[in-house]
Structure formats: C-alpha cells, structure tokens
Amino acid sequence: MVMVMDKEKCQGLTSYLEDSGKWLHLIGSRRTRSQLDCNWLLFLLSLWVLLVLVLVSVSSVAISKDQEQFTKQLLYYLGAFAGGIPFFVLRDYAREILSLRWRSWMTKFYMERYLKNQTFYKIQSQSIIDNPDQRIVDDLSSFTGTALSFSLTLFNAAVDLISFSNILYGIYPPLFVVLLVYSIGGTAISVFLGRELVTLNFFQEKKEADFRYGLVRVRENAESIAFYGGEENEIQLLLQRFKSAFENLTRLLISSRNLDFFTSGYRYLIQILPAAVVAPMYFSGKIEFGVINQSVSAFNHILGDFSLIVYQFQAISAFSAVIDRLGEFDDVLDSSSSKYLSSSVEEISLTYCNERSSLLLESNGSIIMDRCQKVLDVENLTLQTPTSKATLIRDLSLVINKKDHLLVTGPSGSGKTSLLRALAGLWNTGKGKITFYVNERNDPQVPTSSEGPALKVNTADDTAEELEGPINRNDRGIFFLPQRPYMVLGTLRQQLLYPTWADDVIPTSDGGDPAGSVPFLMRNSSSGTSGGKPIKPTTDDLIQVLENVRLGYILSRFGSLDSTNEWSSVLSLGEQQRLAFARLLLSKPKVVLLDESTSALDEANEEHLYRQIEAAGITYISIGHRRTLFGHHKRNLHITTVDPSSNERNWHIEPINRDSMYNVLNR
Numbered sequence: 264m265v266m267v268m269d270k271e272k273c274q275g276l277t278s279y280l281e282d283s284g285k286w287l288h289l290i291g292s293r294r295t296r297s298q299l300d301c302n303w304l305l306f307l308l309s310l311w312v313l314l315v316l317v318l319v320s321v322s323s324v325a326i327s328k329d330q331e332q333f334t335k336q337l338l339y340y341l342g343a344f345a346g347g348i349p350f351f352v353l354r355d356y357a358r359e360i361l362s363l364r365w366r367s368w369m370t371k372f373y374m375e376r377y378l379k380n381q382t383f384y385k386i387q388s389q390s391i392i393d394n395p396d397q398r399i400v401d402d403l404s405s406f407t408g409t410a411l412s413f414s415l416t417l418f419n420a421a422v423d424l425i426s427f428s429n430i431l432y433g434i435y436p437p438l439f440v441v442l443l444v445y446s447i448g449g450t451a452i453s454v455f456l457g458r459e460l461v462t463l464n465f466f467q468e469k470k471e472a473d474f475r476y477g478l479v480r481v482r483e484n485a486e487s488i489a490f491y492g493g494e495e496n497e498i499q500l501l502l503q504r505f506k507s508a509f510e511n512l513t514r515l516l517i518s519s520r521n522l523d524f525f526t527s528g529y530r531y532l533i534q535i536l537p538a539a540v541v542a543p544m545y546f547s548g549k550i551e552f553g554v555i556n557q558s559v560s561a562f563n564h565i566l567g568d569f570s571l572i573v574y575q576f577q578a579i580s581a582f583s584a585v586i587d588r589l590g591e592f593d594d595v596l597d598s599s600s601s602k603y604l605s606s607s608v609e610e611i612s613l614t615y616c617n618e619r620s621s622l623l624l625e626s627n628g629s630i631i632m633d634r635c636q637k638v639l640d641v642e643n644l645t646l647q648t649p650t651s652k653a654t655l656i657r658d659l660s661l662v663i664n665k666k667d668h669l670l671v672t673g674p675s676g677s678g679k680t681s682l683l684r685a686l687a688g689l690w691n692t693g694k695g696k697i698t699f700y701v702n703e704r705n706d707p708q709v710p711t712s713s714e715g716p717a718l719k720v721n722t723a724d725d726t727a728e729e730l731e732g733p734i735n736r737n738d739r740g741i742f743f744l745p746q747r748p749y750m751v752l753g754t755l756r757q758q759l760l761y762p763t764w765a766d767d768v769i770p771t772s773d774g775g776d777p778a779g780s781v782p783f784l785m786r787n788s789s790s791g792t793s794g795g796k797p798i799k800p801t802t803d804d805l806i807q808v809l810e811n812v813r814l815g816y817i818l819s820r821f822g823s824l825d826s827t828n829e830w831s832s833v834l835s836l837g838e839q840q841r842l843a844f845a846r847l848l849l850s851k852p853k854v855v856l857l858d859e860s861t862s863a864l865d866e867a868n869e870e871h872l873y874r875q876i877e878a879a880g881i882t883y884i885s886i887g888h889r890r891t892l893f894g895h896h897k898r899n900l901h902i903t904t905v906d907p908s909s910n911e912r913n914w915h916i917e918p919i920n921r922d923s924m925y926n927v928l929n930r
C-alpha cells in the first residue's frame with residue numbers, strides 16, 4: 264500500500280501505493296502504549312473473525328456428491344454459520360471501535376501540532392493550506408475508517424486467495440492462468456480510466472470545505488452582514504462556492520461513470536468466463552457437471568481477491584485524496600518543514616530572559632533590593648510584512664523599564680499593530696532582537712528564603728538567563744489585549760479565567776465519563792506551561808473584578824457566573840473590552856500590550872481601567888489614536904509611514920510631560 268504527497272503526480276493506484284509507512288507509523292505512540300495494546304487486541308480479533316468467515320466459505324464449496332458427506336458438510340456449514348453470526352457482528356464492532364480510538368489519537372496528535380507555536384495563526388495569515396479544520400475533522404475520520412477497513416479487506420483477500428487457489432488449481436490449472444491474465448488486465452485498464460479520480464476527489468474535499476466555511480462565516484458575522492444588508496452579496500458568494508463544488512462533483516461523477524462501464528462489464532463477464540473455459544472438458548466427458556459449479560465458485564472468489572483494485576477503485580481514489588490532504592497538512596505541521604511557515608533567512612529574534620540576579624543581600628542579610636527595572640529591550644528592529652516583505656518599521660531601538668508606560672501612535676497602516684505582532688512572536692520577518700525580561704510568576708517584591716529556584720541571592724554580577732523550551736507568554740507574565748477581545752464559548756466564569764487557567768475553560772462533557780471513555784483525549788494539564796501561574800481566583804475574586812471594571816451589573820442580568828451565552832453577541836464591544844481588562848487584572852502580568860483595547864469605551868471608563876492596571880503594578884504598552892491616552896503614559900513612540908526611497912528611521916520617541924500633553928490636547 265502506498266501514500267502520495269504530490270497531488271500532480273497522484274494518479275490512482277500509484278499514488279495510493281507510495282507512502283505506506285507514514286500512516287502505519289502513526290498507529291504507534293510512546294504516550295499511548297497501553298491503549299495501543301488494547302487496539303492491537305481489537306485488530307487481532309478482527310483478523311481472527313475474518314479467518315473464521317473464510318473457513319465457512321471454503322466448507323461451502325467443498326461439498327461433494329456423496330450423500331452422507333453432503334449431510335455432514337451441511338451440518339458443519341450450519342454449525343459454522345451459527346457460530347459465525349456473532350463474529351460478523353463483532354468484526355464490525357471491533358473495527359469501528361478501533362477506528363474511533365485511532366481517530367481520537369490522531370485528532371489530538373494533529374490538533375496539538377496545529378495549536379503549537381502559533382502554527383494555526385501562520386497557516387491562516389499566510390494562507391499556506393486550505394481548510395485545516397476540514398482536514399482535522401473529515402479527513403482524519405475517513406482516513407482512519409478507510410485505512411482499517413482496507414487493511415482488513417486486504418487480509419481477507421490474502422487468506423481467501425490462499426484457501427481457494429488450491430481448489431481452483433486442482434480443478435483445471437489453465438483456468439488459473441486465465442484468471443491471472445483477466446485480473447491484471449482489468450486492473451491496468453481501471454487505473455488508466457480512473458486516473459483523474461484522485462485529483463478530482465482532492466478538489467471535491469477542498470470545495471465542499473470552502474462552501475461550508477462560507478456558511479460558517481455568515482453565522483459568525485451575522486450582525487455585521489445584517490447591518491450592511493449584505494444578504495444578496497452573501498448568497499452570490501455562497502452560490503459561487505457551491506457551484507464550484509457542484510461542477511467538480513459533476514466531473515467526478517462522469518469519471519466514475521466511465522469507470523463503472525468498464526467495471527460492470529468486468530464483473531458480468533466473470534459469471535460466464537470460468538464456465539466457458541471448463542465447458543469443453545465437460546462436453547468431452549473429462550469432468551462432471553458439478554465441477555463446473557465448483558470452478559465458477561472458486562474462480563469468483565479468487566478473482567474477487569485479485570480484482571480488489573478494480574472493484575474498489577473509486578474508494579481507493581477517494582482515500583488517496585484524503586491521504587494527500589493529510590500528508591500536505593502533516594508537512595506543514597512538521598517542524599522539519601517550517602520553511603513553509605517562514606522563508607526568510609534572517610529573522611527577528613525573540614528572547615525571554617529570566618532576570619534572576621536582581622537581588623542584593625546586604626551584609627546583615629535582612630534587606631533584599633530589586634535592582635532590575637528592565638522589562639523589554641528592542642534592539643535594531645526592522646520589521647517587514649511576512650509575505651510581501653514591505654518594510655514597516657526601520658531600525659527601532661528602545662528599552663522599557665517597569666512602570667515606564669509607552670504609548671505607540673502613528674497614522675493608520677504605519678505598522679503599530681505589526682509591532683505588537685513582532686513582540687508577540689507572530690511575525691518574525693525582518694531583523695533585530697527583542698528581549699523580554701520576565702521573572703518567575705508570582706514575582707514577589709520582597710522574596711523570602713522559601714521562594715522558588717529562580718530567586719537566588721547573587722553577587723553584584725547580574726546575569727540574565729535565557730529561558731528555553733515551549734513558552735506560554737501568559738505564564739511568563741506577558742499579556743496581549745487585542746482591539747476586539749476573543750470571547751470563548753462557555754460560561755462567564757470561563758470568560759474571566761481565559762486564557763490563564765486553561766483547565767477551567769474546558770466545558771463539562773455531556774454526562775459521559777471523560778477520563779474513562781476517551782483516554783487519548785486526556786491532556787496533561789501542565790504541558791506547555793511553566794507551572795508558574797497565579798493562584799486560581801475564587802468566585803468572590805471574580806465577582807470583585809467584575810465590579811472593578813464596572814461590569815457588576817451583568818451578573819444580575821445573566822443570573823450567575825455559570826450562565827452560558829454567545830458572549831460576543833450579547834455583550835457590547837465596550838463591555839467585551841472591559842471583560843478583557845478583568846481577565847488582565849486577574850492574571851496580573853508583569854507587562855501588557857494593549858492594541859486599541861479601550862477604543863469602544865467612553866473616556867471615563869478608559870481612565871478608570873488605566874488607573875486599575877496602574878494600581879495593579881502592571882507595565883503597559885498601548886496603541887491608540889485617542890488624545891486622552893497621553894495622560895496615562897510616560898513616553899510616546901511615534902511611527903510614521905515608511906518612505907521606500909529613504910533609509911531614514913521612521914520613528915521617534917519623546918517623553919510625555921504636561922507641555923506635550925497640552926500641545927496634543929490642543930492640536
């Protein structure tokens with residue numbers, strides 16, 4: 264069996280047969296060894312059941328002319344058949360269960376890689392592949408189901424072949440040769456006739472997924488579309504997508520029809536071919552009439568085994584398209600093929616340093632001083648857009664110390680949000696170095712000797728230790744607030760705890776036993792975090808923080824913290840922005856980057872929220888156009904739209920004092 268990645272080359276069986284090892288290796292996982300033992304048992308059970316069924320079939324052909332033998336064989340047959348029924352049922356059940364478990368494991372395997380290192384963002388923003396969601400949901404499901412049933416079909420055919428070849432060869436050896444020629448010729452012709460099917464199936468999957476995604480977008484943007492009155496436009500777009508799927512499906516059906524002409528003829532000819540070959544022997548008296556029946560039956564069995572490709576060609580080509588799509592996705596997710604995600608040789612380096620040496624112990628051992636003030640250091644940063652490589656910011660250098668709040672301003676499209684993207688590690692095209700100085704979480708102002716390992720008492724030599732491994736920014740005390748806050752699906756409590764306390768964001772299952780029924784889907788809660796998150800807030804803390812952001816009234820409106828709603832629809836944008844500040848206050852990061860996060864708020868609420876985060880000791884970097892923002896910041900980084908004909912810097916930094924504020928407010 265083979266697997267193919269290049270859709271240009273994937274033509275029928277050839278493509279199906281090229282990468283066999285890939286999906287087979289996916290069946291094994293270090294982390295799920297015990298479950299795999301169980302899966303192998305299920306797999307072996309399926310094979311055993313198949314063996315029993317083949318034996319039943321063999322006994323049916325071996326019936327001889329002897330009356331006594333006939334009765335005996337008939338009883339054997341009935342006995343085997345009665346015993347075989349539960350096996351029929353068990354075979355299908357075992358196969359389905361095994362396929363479900365395999366799918367669970369693969370779904371988790373793909374999703375983990377998809378959501379790791381912001382791969383989902385890069386795939387989407389750079390349009391690397393289409394419809395990753397469809398690949399995870401539909402392709403994985405049909406891949407596991409079809410791979411298993413094909414494996415079992417192949418095994419069945421192999422056993423069947425061995426069992427019946429003996430019978431057929433015993434009847435008339437030339438019949439065997441006819442069979443071989445017939446099946447090989449038939450396979451070659453069906454591969455030729457169905458060569459288009461793999462590509463057509465590939466595009467069918469894509470076009471169906473595009474159509475479905477279009478409908479999802481209408482659902483997600485229902486209010487905007489309704490305000491615009493864009494229904495007519497939407498229906499045109501959706502019909503266009505459906506038409507594309509329809510046209511491809513029509514071509515697929517025509518291709519299948521042409522193949523069907525051949526396969527139907529192939530199937531019907533089988534009915535008379537063995538009789539036609541053996542009949543001359545019967546007429547010459549060399550064999551008896553019953554032998555013709557035997558030979559037809561054995562011939563059909565063996566030919567069925569040899570003709571798997573002919574009979575299943577359409578299913579094989581659909582399977583091959585699924586493998587193509589998964590293989591392509593796999594390549595993108597694979598860290599070794601990260602060239603897909605970034606092709607630049609020179610990249611912006613983003614580093615998180617643990618400024619652990621910030622402590623001095625005085626000679627009496629009682630006073631510990633925090634000398635480290637640095638939060639962020641940007642060195643010679645030149646930022647470009649990921650695809651077109653247009654320069655947005657040239658040679659930016661700045662240092663942000665604790666409470667040295669920075670306001671980023673500039674004309675629309677100058678690159679303010681893009682600077683935050685670079686600081687978040689979402690964009691790395693360009694050059695330069697960004698360093699965040701983060702402490703272990705729960706960074707105490709006056710640590711005690713029982714504090715964590717990062718808080719060592721050092722000599723005067725400060726050393727910044729680079730933190731390695733997967734980084735969860737939230738756990739490192741760095742928080743981002745986008746202009747339009749993301750509202751998770753779930754309760755109000757889950758909104759508030761997102762994203763710092765991920766375990767509590769998981770919705771409760773629909774009454775099932777989550778641990779026992781889906782072992783592959785359990786996740787180690789500490790994976791991907793540094794384990795240093797703040798203590799989980801209590802219900803009182805959550806209620807208090809809602810009051811602090813002036814959202815206390817939504818509790819009475821929605822009943823309780825545990826009420827579930829479509830929050831992005833039922834809360835105004837300003838309320839969502841206040842909810843996002845509530846998350847921020849609960850998480851208590853060291854530094855926060857705010858991208859027009861108060862744009863939907865009135866000035867009084869804006870001022871109130873800035874006072875709250877200032878009081879919480881959070882250093883903030885804001886992007887905004889509003890003049891009132893100047894009053895909450897100490898310095899202003901102004902970015903101008905880059906001039907392609909010049910190599911000059913397109914930014915300047917100035918302190919914000921009473922005079923500059925007066926100037927700004929009176930502009």
Ligand SMILES: Nc1ncnc2c1ncn2[C@@H]1O[C@H](COP(=O)(O)OP(=O)(O)OP(=O)(O)O)[C@@H](O)[C@H]1O
Pocket residue numbers: 388648649650651655673674675676677678679680681682
């Ligand atoms: N994914 C992308 N690929 C290529 N170019 C992009 C991408 N996203 C944004 N840009 C371009 O980068 C430039 C800067 O965008 P950015 O969002 O940083 O502007 P901004 O200063 O924040 O603007 P505004 O004040 O309007 O929000 C714009 O010209 C924009 O078109």
